[in-house]
Amino acid sequence: QGQLELCEKALADYMESKRRAFPRFYFISTADLLDILSNGNTPTKVMIHMSKCFQAIEKLKLDNDSPPPDVRPRAEGMVSCVGTEYLPWKTDMLLEGKVEQYMNLIIDKMRAELKINLYSAVQAYNNPKERHEWLFDWTSQMILVVNQIYWCQETEAAFDKMGAGNAKAMFEYNQQQMNQLTNLIKVVTGDLAKEQRMKVMNMITIDAHSRDMIAKVAETGKSTKTAFEWLSQLRTYWDDNIKDCVVRICDASFPYGYEYLGNGPRLVITPLTDRIYITATQACWLSMGTAPAGPAGTGKTETSKDLSAQLGKSMYVFNCAPEMDYRTMGDIFKGLAASGSWGCFDEF
Numbered sequence: 305q306g307q308l309e310l311c312e313k314a315l316a317d318y319m320e321s322k323r324r325a326f327p328r329f330y331f332i333s334t335a336d337l338l339d340i341l342s343n344g345n346t347p348t349k350v351m352i353h354m355s356k357c358f359q360a361i362e363k364l365k366l367d368n369d370s371p372p373p374d375v376r377p378r379a380e381g382m383v384s385c386v387g388t389e390y391l392p393w394k395t396d397m398l399l400e401g402k403v404e405q406y407m408n409l410i411i412d413k414m415r416a417e418l419k420i421n422l423y424s425a426v427q428a429y430n431n432p433k434e435r436h437e438w439l440f441d442w443t444s445q446m447i448l449v450v451n452q453i454y455w456c457q458e459t460e461a462a463f464d465k466m467g468a469g470n471a472k473a474m475f476e477y478n479q480q481q482m483n484q485l486t487n488l489i490k491v492v493t494g495d496l497a498k499e500q501r502m503k504v505m506n507m508i509t510i511d512a513h514s515r516d517m518i519a520k521v522a523e524t525g526k527s528t529k530t531a532f533e534w535l536s537q538l539r540t541y542w543d544d545n546i547k548d549c550v551v552r553i554c555d556a557s558f559p560y561g562y563e564y565l566g567n568g569p570r571l572v573i574t575p576l577t578d579r580i581y582i583t584a585t586q587a588c589w590l591s592m593g594t595a596p597a598g599p600a601g602t603g604k605t606e607t608s609k610d611l612s613a614q615l616g617k618s619m620y621v622f623n624c625a626p627e628m629d630y631r632t633m634g635d636i637f638k639g640l641a642a643s644g645s646w647g648c649f650d651e652f
Contacts, residue, residue, distance in 0.1 A: 323639070326404035328357040330639025331620050344403030347377055357407065359618050360386040360566030364410070367396065376400050382414065386566030388499040391443050393417050415562035418446065418616075422549060422562075425450045426542055436487045436504075444503045444567035448510055449549060449560065449616070452540035455514050459521075459534070466527035474522035481515040499567055506570045513573040536582055538614055551615050554582060556589035561616035561644075571603070571610035580607050581614075595652075605650055612646050619646040 319337055323329040329337055336353055343349035348370065351363040362385030366377040376399050381392035397413050399406045425442040429435070429450055439447045458477060465473035485508065492504045521533050529535075539552045540560075549560035571577065580596060587594045596604040605621060612619035622636060640647045 322404050323635075324642070326357075326407045327639050327642035328407070328645075329404070330635050330642075332356045340403055346373075347379075347399040347403075347406070350403060355385045358410075358414075358564065360384050360564050360568070361414070364399075365390065365392075366399075379410070379413075382417075382564060384564070384566035386568035387444065387502050389444060389567035391417065391421070391564070394420055414564050418443075418562040418564060419548070422446045422449060422560075423547065426453060429454055434487075435484060436491050439503055439507060440500055444499075444506060445565045445613075445616075447503060448506060448570070449540060451507060451510060452538075453542045453549070456539045456541055459518060460529055462518075463527065463529045463534070471527075474518060478515065478518045478522050481511065481518060485511050485515060502567050502569065509570050509572055536578065538581055538585075549616075553585045556585045558585070558588075558615050561618070563616050563618040565613050565616070570613070571606055573610075577603075577607055577610075581611055584608065584611055605648055608646075608648050617646050618643070619648060621648045621650055623650045624652050 319329075319334065319341070322337070322341060329340075332340075332353065336356060340350055340353050348366065351366075354361050354363050362383050364379040365381045365383055367380055368375075368377050371377050378396040378398050379393070380396045381390055383390050393413065394417065397409065421443055425446045428441065429438060433441070442450070458480075462473045462477040488504055488508050488511065492501060492508065496504065517533075517537060521531065524531070524533060526533060535554055537553065541550050541552065542548075543550055551558045551560060580594075584594045584596075596608065598604055609619055609621070620636075620640070636647060639645070
């Protein structure tokens with residue numbers, strides 16, 4: 305009995321050390337972690353657990369799905385489990401070392417590849433292809449970010465024109481937005497593959513909110529960038545000095561997280577969603593949390609998930625139960641703090 309307890313404690317300590325080395329292991333069950341650790345030297349067997357550690361990666365595309373026992377495969381890209389999408393990497397990566405080491409390298413690689421993808425998509429926007437053709441060349445996640453970047457640029461340019469005396473600048477930009485939406489609607493009525501249709505529909509969802517928001521600003525007649533109607537929106541900027549993306553809302557500012565999110569549907573943004581965004585981001589900026597309350601099925605969890613998607617952050621949703629003790633909560637918080645992820649406790 306004593307020997308068994310010693311073995312159990314040694315195993316628990318060993319698993320804790322692995323979880324510290326790769327914090328996302330805190331979010332998976334003991335049985336899954338044991339399976340990953342026992343197959344760590346054969347990455348092909350670890351692939352079935354990828355979706356438990358990453359929001360939208362079902363598996364990595366490997367150069368050889370059944371390599372010889374002493375040969376490690378090279379990863380060439382990410383296959384999404386959200387929607388249908390494959391993101392090839394610019395350079396492949398050898399999955400060598402211990403499992404927690406190459407899992408950490410996969411996170412770094414994922415972020416680096418998405419950053420390259422975003423930079424290239426920013427450069428290629430409306431040049432030479434039209435916007436409604438350009439979007440098919442890039443990942444779903446990045447076209448939405450680039451779309452928001454250019455929306456901010458064009459809106460602030462319209463504010464500048466108003467400041468220079470062109471009172472109709474915002475109405476003119478609103479008309480341009482309607483034309484862009486019309487083009488996208490024409491595209492979506494055509495013959496598209498499932499993943500392409502999802503991209504266009506996501507663009508339409510985001511564009512419709514942008515159009516309504518600009519129409520509201522135009523009607524109020526505000527002519528400066530400091531108007532609250534504008535500052536209270538989630539605004540995405542491309543900072544050329546640091547070659548990176550920053551998301552701002554009111555006085556809060558967040559670096560974009562580059563967590564791969566796949567090609568899933570996005571939430572339709574309503575005035576209530578906007579208000580939750582302000583509250584949640586201000587709380588986050590002040591290192592606090594939020595507790596959205598309301599009837600079942602009103603979208604509290606989905607809104608939180610969509611906000612994390614807008615910021616490119618990973619988010620883990622935990623369904624709480626009375627059986628969750630201080631140890632479970634402790635492990636979850638260790639994982640969230642060490643991995644820099646957001647957590648959502650459902651039915652808390």
